[in-house]
Amino acid sequence: MAKKDWAAKTSDVPEGARRQWRADRALRPPMRSPGRPEPSRAVQRQFWRLIATGITSAEAALKVGVSVPVGSRWFRHAGGMPSLSLAEPTGRYLSFEEREEIALLRAKKVGVREIARKIGRDPGTISRELRRNAATRRGQLEYRALVAQWKAQQASKRPKTARLVANDGLREYVQERLAGNVRRPDGSVVVGPEPPAWKGLNKPHRQDRRWATAWSPEQISHRLKVDFPDDESMRISHEAIYQSLFIQGRGALKRELVACLRTGRALRQPRARAQNRPQGHVTADVVFSERPAEADDRAVPGHWEGDLIIGTGRSAIGTIVERKSRSTLLVHLPRLDGWGEDPYVKNGPALGGYGAVAMNAALIASMTKLPEQLRKTLTWNRGKELSAHAQFALETGTKVFFADPHSPWQRPTNENTNGLLRQYFPKGTDLSRWSAEDLKAVALTLNNRPRKSLDWKTPAEVFNEQLQLLQQPGVATTD
Numbered sequence: 395m396a397k398k399d400w401a402a403k404t405s406d407v408p409e410g411a412r413r414q415w416r417a418d419r420a421l422r423p424p425m426r427s428p429g430r431p432e433p434s435r436a437v438q439r440q441f442w443r444l445i446a447t448g449i450t451s452a453e454a455a456l457k458v459g460v461s462v463p464v465g466s467r468w469f470r471h472a473g474g475m476p477s478l479s480l481a482e483p484t485g486r487y488l489s490f491e492e493r494e495e496i497a498l499l500r501a502k503k504v505g506v507r508e509i510a511r512k513i514g515r516d517p518g519t520i521s522r523e524l525r526r527n528a529a530t531r532r533g534q535l536e537y538r539a540l541v542a543q544w545k546a547q548q549a550s551k552r553p554k555t556a557r558l559v560a561n562d563g564l565r566e567y568v569q570e571r572l573a574g575n576v577r578r579p580d581g582s583v584v585v586g587p588e589p590p591a592w593k594g595l596n597k598p599h600r601q602d603r604r605w606a607t608a609w610s611p612e613q614i615s616h617r618l619k620v621d622f623p624d625d626e627s628m629r630i631s632h633e634a635i636y637q638s639l640f641i642q643g644r645g646a647l648k649r650e651l652v653a654c655l656r657t658g659r660a661l662r663q664p665r666a667r668a669q670n671r672p673q674g675h676v677t678a679d680v681v682f683s684e685r686p687a688e689a690d691d692r693a694v695p696g697h698w699e700g701d702l703i704i705g706t707g708r709s710a711i712g713t714i715v716e717r718k719s720r721s722t723l724l725v726h727l728p729r730l731d732g733w734g735e736d737p738y739v740k741n742g743p744a745l746g747g748y749g750a751v752a753m754n755a756a757l758i759a760s761m762t763k764l765p766e767q768l769r770k771t772l773t774w775n776r777g778k779e780l781s782a783h784a785q786f787a788l789e790t791g792t793k794v795f796f797a798d799p800h801s802p803w804q805r806p807t808n809e810n811t812n813g814l815l816r817q818y819f820p821k822g823t824d825l826s827r828w829s830a831e832d833l834k835a836v837a838l839t840l841n842n843r844p845r846k847s848l849d850w851k852t853p854a855e856v857f858n859e860q861l862q863l864l865q866q867p868g869v870a871t872t873d
Contacts, residue, residue, distance in 0.1 A: 439478065473660075475662050497539040506524070578834065579835075603818075603820055611633075614632070680796055681798070689717065695768055698769070699717060702777065705822070709727075714772065718856070719853050722840050724815075725757060728826065754780075757780075761792055770792065772792050773794075811840070818836050819836075
């Protein structure tokens with residue numbers, strides 16, 4: 395503000411007060427007019443505490459006394475993550491309630507020292523508060539609690555440059571592991587499907603998604619310590635990566651990259667909210683309770699879990715996962731001759747690719763590539779695609795066991811892996827279009843992602859260690 399304009403606005407203010415007024419603002423950046431200042435941080439903290447209980451942003455907004463659009467905007471702009479610390483500020487700082495008391499007493503013409511005595515603060519604190527955070531729209535010091543709180547919050551901000559913005563090497567490492575290309579064993583790129591344009595909405599349940607390397611932020615964070623043990627500049631927490639993806643305005647990573655996360659969510663979903671959402675071929679000798687005890691604790695390799703992931707048009711892909719190493723094999727199940735041409739025949743041959751005969755042949759072809767010591771048992775669900783399990787056990791030496799009905803937790807490794815695979819093979823898509831080579835490329839990508847449960851080793855590394863312990867050189871691996 396020009397000196398002449400300043401003098402005109404403050405002509406009725408004593409010169410000493412004007413000098414102090416200018417000094418109080420000398421080191422502050424210019425503040426925009428707040429219009430109607432946003433609610434205090436105490437209100438925002440209460441809003442995020444309510445979100446953590448699992449209720450919607452609309453319900454939380456009404457409970458804290460702000461409009462539904464304001465609550466939705468807070469949630470959306472923060473990516474579903476609290477945008478401020480939920481810890482209560484220390485008594486060093488004036489609270490909004492204290493500022494309201496100061497405003498009431500000031501309106502009654504109570505002096506600074508009397509105000510200080512009434513609220514239990516130092517007179518200097520009250521004097522600075524009345525000068526620094528008073529409203530100045532009309533060129534005069536007029537103290538209002540809401541404006542004072544807004545000014546204090548603006549002045550307390552200490553924006554820091556995000557590490558991913560300042561460190562180009564770190565940013566490139568994170569982006570490559572998060573959004574890099576899927577590759578075949580020979581290094582050639584598998585393009586994958588053509589995804590629709592990203593609109594900033596939640597994950598597309600029934601649409602193709604881009605195939606990417608898709609390491610999780612936690613995998614990336616811990617793998618940095620393995621790849622750069624002596625370079626402290628190559629360190630970042632997984633929470634910082636999530637913030638760069640979810641929070642608008644961070645500037646380090648493009649928000650479209652949330653599509654490379656396994657869930658594909660554009661907003662973080664509070665855990666409490668997710669929790670609030672609402673066979674005749676199985677004989678007594680192959681039920682889950684008959685499975686050897688050594689398969690339970692993952693101490694011994696060679697115990698597998700399996701299932702199908704289903705697509706449209708009765709297309710499917712078989713998935714089998716080793717419990718100890720988490721190594722994954724994808725079983726190609728092409729449609730048989732006559733699919734889509736011959737009329738449907740009730741109780742006729744299954745041409746979709748995962749009838750009992752076709753499933754047996756494909757599983758046998760996959761499992762017999764493994765050494766005998768690493769194919770001891772296979773735990774499957776109650777699906778009839780493995781109704782010829784006796785023949786499978788005879789030809790592979792792998793004993794088959796079936797989980798109890800409606801008990802997916804008895805195959806936890808496979809269920810978790812199927813969730814990871816849905817990033818590449820979404821529900822509602824035709825899975826028969828992918829060749830055996832494409833499935834190998836996806837399995838290779840999955841087997842070379844570090845896992846927290848393996849102390850940040852990859853399944854391929856652990857599986858190869860198992861092969862070396864068997865001292866059988868030349869045995870095929872899942873690579």
